Amino acid sequence: MAKKVREQAMALSSYLKSVNSEDISENQDVQRMFCWDNGAINELIYTVLNEDYIPPIILGEEELGDNLTQQYIVDGIQRTTALNKFRHMNWKTTKSFENSVIQYQKKRRDEKGHLIKDENGSILWDNCEFDIKNKTYEQLPDELKKKFDDYQIRIVIHQNCTMQEISKLVRRYNRNKSMGSNQKALTWIPTYARKIKNIANNEFFKNCVTYSSPKRKNGTYEQTVANSVMTVFHIDDWKKNPKDRNEFIEDSSSDEEFNIINTYGNRIAKVCGEKFKNLFVFKDIPVWFAVFHRFTKLGLEDSKFATFLDELVNNLHDKIVDKWSYDMLDKEPGTSDKKLIQNKINTYISLMLEMFDLKNTIKSRTLEVENSNESTLSFVQENANPEATDEDVNTYSDLVDYCLDHNGIEVDAPIYQQCQTALIALMAYACENENEDKFEEWINKYKNQKKFSPSQKVNYDFMKRSFDKMANA
Structure with missing residues (x-):
């Protein structure tokens, strides 16, 4: 029996030439359109120029009869299109890189371009660096152009297929779900990632929050912990994008801050239990941690925090403070807008202080709001x-x-x-x-x-x- 799958390696330039000449077709029936953003294209180009690993391109080979075949891309259409845009379509990289400097070696030459050799006739080499931000292929040094073109890309070919079988292969290989924004964001906070995961499993998240399997899988629990660190300790530096927030935390936070968040969660869980799951929704958990942080400065027993939440649910939810009430804020769209988050924190703290008759004796910290920064x-x-x-x-x-x-x-x-x-x-x-x-x-x-x-x-x-x-x- 003929082997169903064969593997080979070929130079990237040869592979792209085969695609552009349609020896390998991008136009399989069920393939999705190109959808990568600039950052993803940048990182792929960096990977090639840095000679790192790229997973194999998967092809399906259709039998046309009379010993004729046509190859189609099954898995790798995004990578193929991205590399082709850079190599043949004058696409320019952007500023969105984690790393953008490529190291390479270059033959030493004199002012006239002649090779310089040592006394034994051996070529002398220099170590060089090149920043590929905002560059097209044509702007690369010749050495990096060669490195790009010569990159060995692995090809896996499913042989003896019908078009229907190739469509099934496309479906099979593309069933994997790419990392969501929260999952990707966690990769930007390696110093505290393990601590974040542990906190996301403490008593608060087990007992006070309505369990959600999808949110467990997509990283929402972990991102909520990171967001709580921001609202409690760094609200003035709040970023709209989770990646940007986590990069800030990686550079500016500490183990102590995460330990405090963990302690707050367990303290809230001890006095609130499962009673306020309608309040402790994921979009508002970072807000409630900030409110509890302020509560800890009042010198009251933790049970009083549960008393406040109970009063909020039963009587204070529609009470307006400085143009806002809980009910009004709860209906506002959006979850990551700085202005909205600050309005919630300020309003809930004001309601809490008013309930405990402390509003006139304790000054509530005013969080600056950029009024012009519309959501x-x-x-x-x-x-x-x-x-x-x-x-x-x-x-x-x-x-x-x-x-x-x-x-x-x-x-x-x-x-x-x-x-x-x-x-x-x-x-x-x-x-x-x-x-x-x-x-x-x-x-x-x-x-x-x-x-x-x-x-x-x-x-x-x-x-x-x-x-x-x-x-x-």
Whole structure:
């Protein structure tokens, strides 16, 4: 019986040449479209130039009859497209790298370009470094171009297949679920990752929170612990993106801070038990840890905290303090907006102090709120996509960044500095109307505008009219 699978290695340049000549086809029936962001492409290019390991590309070989075959990419379409964009489509890397400096060796030459050799006739070499941020393939040194082209990529070929069998292979190989944003974020906090996982299994998370298997799997429990460290100890440095928050914690936190969070969780669990699961929802757990942190400064027994929560549920939930009540804040969309989190902390602390008749004797710490920093998520929901999620907004933001990078628009450009939220909403609008391909054409024409309103809504309305005019021309 003929072997069903064969393996081989080939130079990356040869593999991409086979793809571009359609000896290997990217157009298998059920393959998904290219969806990687700039950061993922950057890291793959770094991996190749650093000669690190890339998992094999999986191909399916269809029998056409008369000893003819056609090969299709089964698993590896994202990697293939990313590498092809860099090698053959003049794609430029961005600034989004964990590491971007490549070390390589270079033959030593004189001023006229002649090789320099030692007294024995041996070529002399130099150690060199090259930063690949904001570079195309053509901007690489010749040595790195050669390293890219010569990279040996593993190929696994399923032989003697029908198109239906290749479709099954695509489904089988792509059933694995990629890391979610919270799972990826944990990788940016290696010093405290084990401690975070332990805290995520303490008495608070076991007994006070409604159990969720999906959230256990996708890293929500662990990210909630990290977020609690931010709200309790570093609220002024709160970041919207979990990766950015965790990078900050990695650099700025301490074992003591995590020990305090663990202690707070166990203390809350001891007096609250399972009674307040409707309050201890994941989006608000970091808020409640910050409120409890303030509670510990009052000199009251922990049981009084449970008394406050009970009063909040039964009587204080609709009481307005400085324009907000618990009920009003609970209905606000978004989970990671700094302004919303600070409003919740301030409001709940004020209600707590008022209940214990301490508001006039103890000054509540005022958390600065950037009034101009309107929630991007809520802005997108109100103006472009009512069903948008935080993940959607991150995608829109990545698409905007790609278009800006691709058109040479720097981050200090007025359109970026003054219209970032409006641009993200406009990308959402373009995607909802299947006109995202028009966005790049529009931004290239609009990029030199310099006069904008302080209002993101006004900017959005003007840009939307301009975009519609171009898209419908």
